[in-house]
Amino acid sequence: MSERTQVVQPPKHVAQPPPVIIPPDEDQTYDQIALRSYSLIQKIQGGLKYLWVRLRGGPMLVNMEVTHFCNARCDFCDFWKTERSGKLSDYDYIDAIRQLNPMAVTLTGGEPTINKQLPEVVRQIKSCSGYIYVGMVTHGSLMTMEKAAALWEAGIDQISISLNYVGSEHDEERGIEGLYDHLNTLIPQMAAHGINVILNTVVMRDNMDHIIPIAYKAREWGAKVSFSCYSDFKNGNVLHLIDPDHIDQVEQVIENLLALKPKLGNIISSDFFLRGIPDYFKNNIPSTCNVAGKWLVQLTPDGDIKPCPELPVSSHYSDFKSTTEPIVCDRCWYSCRGETEASLTFERVMELIGRL
Numbered sequence: 458m459s460e461r462t463q464v465v466q467p468p469k470h471v472a473q474p475p476p477v478i479i480p481p482d483e484d485q486t487y488d489q490i491a492l493r494s495y496s497l498i499q500k501i502q503g504g505l506k507y508l509w510v511r512l513r514g515g516p517m518l519v520n521m522e523v524t525h526f527c528n529a530r531c532d533f534c535d536f537w538k539t540e541r542s543g544k545l546s547d548y549d550y551i552d553a554i555r556q557l558n559p560m561a562v563t564l565t566g567g568e569p570t571i572n573k574q575l576p577e578v579v580r581q582i583k584s585c586s587g588y589i590y591v592g593m594v595t596h597g598s599l600m601t602m603e604k605a606a607a608l609w610e611a612g613i614d615q616i617s618i619s620l621n622y623v624g625s626e627h628d629e630e631r632g633i634e635g636l637y638d639h640l641n642t643l644i645p646q647m648a649a650h651g652i653n654v655i656l657n658t659v660v661m662r663d664n665m666d667h668i669i670p671i672a673y674k675a676r677e678w679g680a681k682v683s684f685s686c687y688s689d690f691k692n693g694n695v696l697h698l699i700d701p702d703h704i705d706q707v708e709q710v711i712e713n714l715l716a717l718k719p720k721l722g723n724i725i726s727s728d729f730f731l732r733g734i735p736d737y738f739k740n741n742i743p744s745t746c747n748v749a750g751k752w753l754v755q756l757t758p759d760g761d762i763k764p765c766p767e768l769p770v771s772s773h774y775s776d777f778k779s780t781t782e783p784i785v786c787d788r789c790w791y792s793c794r795g796e797t798e799a800s801l802t803f804e805r806v807m808e809l810i811g812r813l
């Protein structure tokens with residue numbers, strides 16, 4: 458296994474409450490929350506594109522960084538300190554997407570909603586290839602119902618909103634006052650409009666008691682939830698990693714999530730990914746990464762390619778060549794890594810077909 462930064466013990470005053478275990482309400486049943494409804498032709502196009510990308514050898518997912526600027530203040534990510542950023546008008550991003558021709562594009566950043574032309578960007582990406590699934594991930598502070606509706610009308614397939622806490626701790630984490638209350642109003646409105654809203658929740662030391670409540674809160678809002686794992690690879694902050702003393706808590710939380718998944722019907726993380734979470738925090742995942750630079754690539758606002766969010770630029774998009782050997786790295790269990798691995802398994806394809 459590759460060398461990982463040593464996990465430091467939390468300062469004495471940081472109390473770690475046990476995870477809140479909310480037993481499933483036996484009397485209540487929930488409908489599965491469906492994806493956007495697709496026509497039979499679109500489903501066939503999607504299936505054929507998936508097979509074609511598999512045979513071609515990737516990339517399956519392009520994380521497209523719209524800007525590196527951000528108006529938040531997270532202590533685990535340094536994008537908000539960015540002083541200079543490229544922008545989409547600096548290069549021919551449609552040519553880049555056409556050449557990479559992935560199954561899915563996620564608009565990300567920095568904070569993507571800083572770009573005011575996003576609906577037009579979505580429209581262009583959707584029409585530049587036969588089938589392409591387009592999503593975005595945002596902290597949501599600049600999102601409004603009007604902007605969300607414009608993105609939906611432009612054809613975006615999902616809007617992911619980051620949420621690591623239920624309540625005002627989320628404002629503190631992001632350094633944005635009133636953010637949780639804003640999301641508490643906005644997300645149910647977006648869901649009621651029919652928009653496919655997915656909460657993006659990072660599992661870390663500080664929020665283990667919020668994981669199950671977030672799944673319920675998402676359900677109450679009419680949203681889905683997708684989990685990811687904290688990594689110190691972004692800016693070296695090890696304080697949010699889960700240390701050996703708290704592994705049993707994360708194992709318990711994951712067991713609860715797996716049990717809740719069929720009941721709530723809105724937890725879209727694969728079983729494969731969820732089961733990998735305790736192993737990741739125990740430094741027990743494979744020491745090689747099979748997806749970075751092959752099935753998953755990061756497109757920067759300058760039109761460069763990085764194999765993944767954390768590795769340096771490897772080429773300009775016009776010179777992109779898929780990585781042929783797995784990269785020796787176990788520094789993250791991000792959903793974009795783990796779910797791309799999962800989506801290559803037969804089990805996951807069947808799970809997705811089931812959802813459609």
Ligand SMILES: C[S@@+](CC[C@H](N)C(=O)[O-])C[C@H]1O[C@@H](n2cnc3c(N)ncnc32)[C@H](O)[C@@H]1O
Nearest residue numbers: 533534566567568594595596619657687688691
């Ligand atoms: C880099 S952000 C960009 C999009 C947007 N600014 C946001 O925060 O939603 C993309 C996702 O990465 C997550 N993230 C940021 N730093 C992370 C870290 N150190 N480990 C794991 N996930 C992280 C964020 O919570 C967010 O869901």
Ligand code: SF4
Nearest residue numbers: 527529531534536567
């Ligand atoms: S995680 Fe998102 S919101 Fe936080 S600093 Fe990074 S880009 Fe900004």
Ligand code: SF4
Nearest residue numbers: 746749765786788789
């Ligand atoms: S995606 Fe792969 S290469 Fe990139 S940080 Fe994660 S494990 Fe390492």
